[in-house]
Amino acid sequence: MNMQTDVSPVRSHPADAPAPRAGAAKFTADTAAVFIREILLLLRDPFSLVFSLLQPLVFLALFGPLLTGALGVGSTAETLQWFVPGVIVMIALFGTSMTGSNLLYELMTGSYERVLATPLCRSSLLVGRALKEFAPLVIQGLLIVLVCVPFGFELYPFHVLAGLALLGVFGIGVGALSCALALAAQNREWMFWTVQQTLLFPLLILSGMMLPLDTGPAWMRTVALLNPLTYIVDAERALLGGAVADPAVARGVLAAVLTCVVGLVVGIRRTRRTV
Template identity: 30%
Template sequence: MEGIYGIWLRDITKFFRDKARLFGSFTMPILFLLIFGGGLSGTMESMMGQMTGADGDFNYVEFVFPGIVAMTLLMTSIFSSLSIIEDKDFGYMKEILVSPVSRVSIAIGKMLGAATVACIQGIILFMLIPFLGLTYDFVSLLLVLPFMFLFACALSGLGLLIASVIRSTQGFQMIVQILVMPMIFLSGALFPINNMPAWMHTIVMLNPVTYGVDVMKKIMIDVDSLSPEVVEAMGLNLEIFGRLITIPEQILFIAVFAVVLVLLATVSFRRTNA
């Protein structure tokens, strides 16, 4: 546990000391909020009003904000694993590998450090809520925090797995860019996913980010206050083989996904750094 804590603390300290990284990490989320929230809100709300006949019941910024937070968790969790490759290049990894700390503890410490950094950035985004004119319930924001950490752990495990088999920063960044953007756009984070072609809908349902985004939206948005037409148009009713997926089932899936990814990453980490 001391080894895990030490590695976790190192990543957290590096994050707060790197002011450029701290500032730059919000560029993409804020850009997406400005483009999608500001530029498309009128169009999307008008389209939803025509589709559902319930003008004023759909707030696109309220719909997209949990997706932006989930996108921040995804990008930060995965890109934080880049530090593993950098540690190899600068020799830090060799030093820690010859220490009494086990490789399993190193992998878990890295995963928890990346997940914590991602959650901190997600929580900081909550500060934008008053400026965006949103009215999320404070209790809902508290309830979503444990799931955000679980979700970030799962995504950190994915990043750790990639970093354990890629030996260059350029290769890591290329692979991650190929994975991250489709995972964002095919998750329902930025627009409803209920009118996609059948083959694309299959990819959506295989995307773990889809379930993370859906859980965060259902916790943060007061779904019960919306009409069934609006809920359907927003794509908040995920179904598999005609069966509605519940929030506990989605949380269970993310938890299992996190455990499997961490186990695979740990095994890969032990082999590639033996």
Template identity: 65%
Template sequence: MTAVATAGAGPLQDRRSSLVGDVVAVFWREMFLVLRDPFSLIFSLVQPLVFLALFGPLLGGSIDPAALGGQSPLQWFLPGVIVMICLFGTGAAGSNLLFEISLGSYERVLASPLRRSAILIGRALKELAPLVVQAALIVVVSIPFGFVLHPLHVIVGLVLLGVFGVGMGAFSYALAIAARKREWMFWAVQQSLLFPLLILSGMMLPLENGPRWMQVIGAFNPLTWIVNAERALFSGSFADPAIGWAVLAAVLTCAAGLWVGVRQVHRSTS
């Protein structure tokens, strides 16, 4: 009996020691579930295009052309749309977890030898995967309308957004686990936090045109630095100081989200 247990402990120990392997396993499990429902995937691709088509024409009277340095308003607006997609996608990620908890499939995942942090990271990356396709689609569609593509800068911007999105997704999962017996609480807290973060980041409209108190609060909003950095990167600049602050905000958000998420998972299973 001891020999069998010892023999089986080798692969199990190796599996536990590979965080990257666990993340990849969780990611592909979640992506398989997404690919089984192509309608939601198609809708997620069409939605940002509709938003861009309806909101984009309003930019002309809302943004001072001099502030854009002669660039197309899309150069300012498109990064905000991509950040918004990331924010809503990862912020609502916990709703899928609530559904799995109700079906009992989440408990089966916890019974596997996967690292708790790998479960959170893999699931959050699944929420970010469609972002890459959405961003590519939006950028390609926007090029004929004046958007100038800087491929390397866009890739760096998406990596930065991915780090931030993992943290936001982990926070969303932690909230879902905490509210698993009262689902309405998840949506109440999520909506109460998400929209102020969005508005006070200058994502859709520049904060410079708003009252002073909004500008002050926006300066302490980590999402503001992410949005400013994405706009600098999509405009082809690596020298903007906002990029350094955004890297710090993204890393701290990712670390804090995973710490809170892992603690919440351990509390729910102890």
């Protein structure tokens, strides 16, 4: 009598095995992992963070006194109240626009290809990098403000925090665009720096960041209206001056949000297309 026995393998499922993440949970976890990785890289090399503060301090020490006569104000304190917000925006613009240079280095060394081989979703690779730009902006902005307080800069703590939050939103968008530019340039490093430098200084000058545009030619004032950085600078001056209800703040918030959304959309699309 033949007896047949079912000997098909039994697959065991450990009760304590974590369920795989999906959807928003996976995106959040992956973004946090990329953010932590980027922050740790920054903490291991804090020299770049410290060095980036030297240029703004030089501008404050040497360029600030020259503005006292140009602005028609009678004290250094009034000059700082106008000039410090522009310097903080300058820190954000210089720092975030060069975010893609780190990605370029990873592309050239092949480390980015290893990151692409991980199960991290492509969108998180871009968003995590962009969010990393928020922390240095807050630290650098606070240090600049605190340095200027003994010289007459009037401090409004909550307004400063609101201004830094606004700048963080704007910086995330610029950082995402910088990463997208790096992915488009790939091994052509010269292309990244050519585009970055070509756009950087016109945006800076045409925002009224360093010099007032009120006395400039009409064409310059017209072009400045098309520059989103103009509205960020105006909003920062209003916030750091204690005028939170100023209409410039609302325009600055709109410009920062639009820059952030456009930057993330462009950056995520470019990241997903990267092989």
